[in-house]
Every structure is written in C-alpha cells, then in structure tokens.
Amino acid sequence: AITNTADSPLARASDYAIDILAGPERSVAATKTFINSAVAGLALMAHATGDDALLAALAQLPGHFRKAIACDWMSVLAETIEKQKSLFILGRGPSAAMANEAALKFKETCGMHAEAYSAAEVMHGPLALIGPDFPVLALAARDASEPSIAEAADGLAAKGAPVFVTSALAQRAVRLPHVATGHPLTDPLTLIVSFYMFVEAFARHRGLDPDTPRNLRKVTETV
Known part of the structure; x- marks a missing residue:
C-alpha cells in the first residue's frame, strides 16, 4: 500500500x-499527495528493478522541484x-498521466472544463473543435514521445489554435519554461509542479x- 497515513485501514x-x-x-485538490505518491511509486519500481539511474x-x-x-x-x-x-491538455507516455491530472485540476480549482488527450489521438475526432477560441496546453517531457507532442502542438497551432507547449522542439506553438531532470520518468513530475x-x-x-472547490468534500464514501 502507498498511503499518507501510516495507521490507515x-x-x-x-x-x-x-x-x-x-x-x-x-x-481538496491534494497536490502534494499526488506528487509524493508518484515519487514513491517510482522509487519502489527503481528499487525492485535495480535501476540506479532512476534512483539517482x-x-x-x-x-x-525548486526550479519548477x-x-x-x-x-x-x-x-x-x-x-x-474549455481547453485540451495533451501528453503522451508518462506525461499523459500529468495531462489527466492537469485537466482534473482545471475543473476542481478553476471551475473550467479541460479535457486530456494523448497527442497521438487528438488529430482525429477532437480536431473538429480546434480553432482560435480553443486553447491547447501540451505537456512534453524529455523522452521518446517529445517529438510527436511537439509535432501535434505545431499542427494544432497551424490550424489557428492558441497552443502552449513544454518543448523546445516546437516551432509554431508558444514554448513554456520547463525544467529537465535528466531522466524521462522524472521529467513529467517537474511539469506538473510548474x-x-x-x-x-x-x-x-x-x-x-x-483549496476548497465548490461542491467537493475532502472525504467521500463508497458503498
């Protein structure tokens, strides 16, 4: 179990x-437990597989994180x-999880609709929504998926959408400042911190x- 309460059920x-x-x-937004849970999961995986590079x-x-x-x-x-x-948030590979988390946080904390998509899928049906009034935030880590995310971001920008991306590979989309960690599995975490x-x-x-979104409670019960 991964928990924030050592004596929890x-x-x-x-x-x-x-x-x-x-x-x-x-x-209610629970940002620090999201980050710590992700770090704990990566640490568990690194120890289990003997991945010294990930541990480092x-x-x-x-x-x-301080830089992020x-x-x-x-x-x-x-x-x-x-x-x-409304807006789209894109990711791919590990950064797709961060895109989903970011979309949820837009809904929870800002009362604004956001939908997460894989950069590999957004160029299909969702493309019908794209235009000058539909922003896109693309979260690209320094991993094998970065070129495809940058390409998708530029493709959407070419269709008139305001697109913002965490990659220096993009040419049309607006580049956001981001912090590289030197490892593809930890890069997404600095993106979500920013x-x-x-x-x-x-x-x-x-x-x-x-911290106190409308209609939400800190604890929910599942029957």
Whole structure:
C-alpha cells in the first residue's frame, strides 16, 4: 500500500505499507499527495528493478522541484485561457498521466472544463473543435514521445489554435519554461509542479479558493 497515513485501514490491511510522509493534506485538490505518491511509486519500481539511474534522478528531484516552482506560466497562459470556457491538455507516455491530472485540476480549482488527450489521438475526432477560441496546453517531457507532442502542438497551432507547449522542439506553438531532470520518468513530475503553481494562481485570479472547490468534500464514501 502507498498511503499518507501510516495507521490507515489500507496500511493495516496490507503486507507492506509505504508512508509518503506528505503531512496533513488539507486541500481538496491534494497536490502534494499526488506528487509524493508518484515519487514513491517510482522509487519502489527503481528499487525492485535495480535501476540506479532512476534512483539517482529521484535523489535530485528536490532541487529540480525548486526550479519548477519558479517557472512562470501565469504571465504566458492566463490572458489567453481566461477568455475561453474549455481547453485540451495533451501528453503522451508518462506525461499523459500529468495531462489527466492537469485537466482534473482545471475543473476542481478553476471551475473550467479541460479535457486530456494523448497527442497521438487528438488529430482525429477532437480536431473538429480546434480553432482560435480553443486553447491547447501540451505537456512534453524529455523522452521518446517529445517529438510527436511537439509535432501535434505545431499542427494544432497551424490550424489557428492558441497552443502552449513544454518543448523546445516546437516551432509554431508558444514554448513554456520547463525544467529537465535528466531522466524521462522524472521529467513529467517537474511539469506538473510548474502547472500546479500556475493553476493555483489562475484560480485565485478568477476569484476562487483552489483549496476548497465548490461542491467537493475532502472525504467521500463508497458503498
């Protein structure tokens, strides 16, 4: 089990429990537990497979996270996105998980519809929505999928959409500042950290409290 509460029912029911040590998670959006859970999962995988390169990359993450926190996306994204009602968020490979998380955070904290897509799929049916009034945020890590994400971002920008991408490979889309970690599995984590800083500021810009979204509770019950 991976848990933020060492004596939780989940931990007690498990043979092995990993405490992510995130401290009390008071925000409904639960950003720090998302990050710590992902890091714990990667660490577990690295130890199980003897992946020394991944373990070394994980050890360097605190410094990379500090740099990711300093990346300014607000001044680049806010003016364009605040005028619209919906947007796409793209990823591929591990960054697809970050795209899904980012789309959820737009809904939760900003009251704005966002839909995550794989960069490999968006050029099909979803393309019908693309135009000047439909922004796209493309999250590209430094991995094998980066060229295809940059290509998709440029393709959507060529069709008139305002597109923002975390890749220096893009030519038409607006490039966002991002932090490379030197490992394809930890790169997506710095992207979501930079996004979290943006989405918190954007929610407050819209007059919302990102820690207490409308209609949501911290704990839900499944019967």
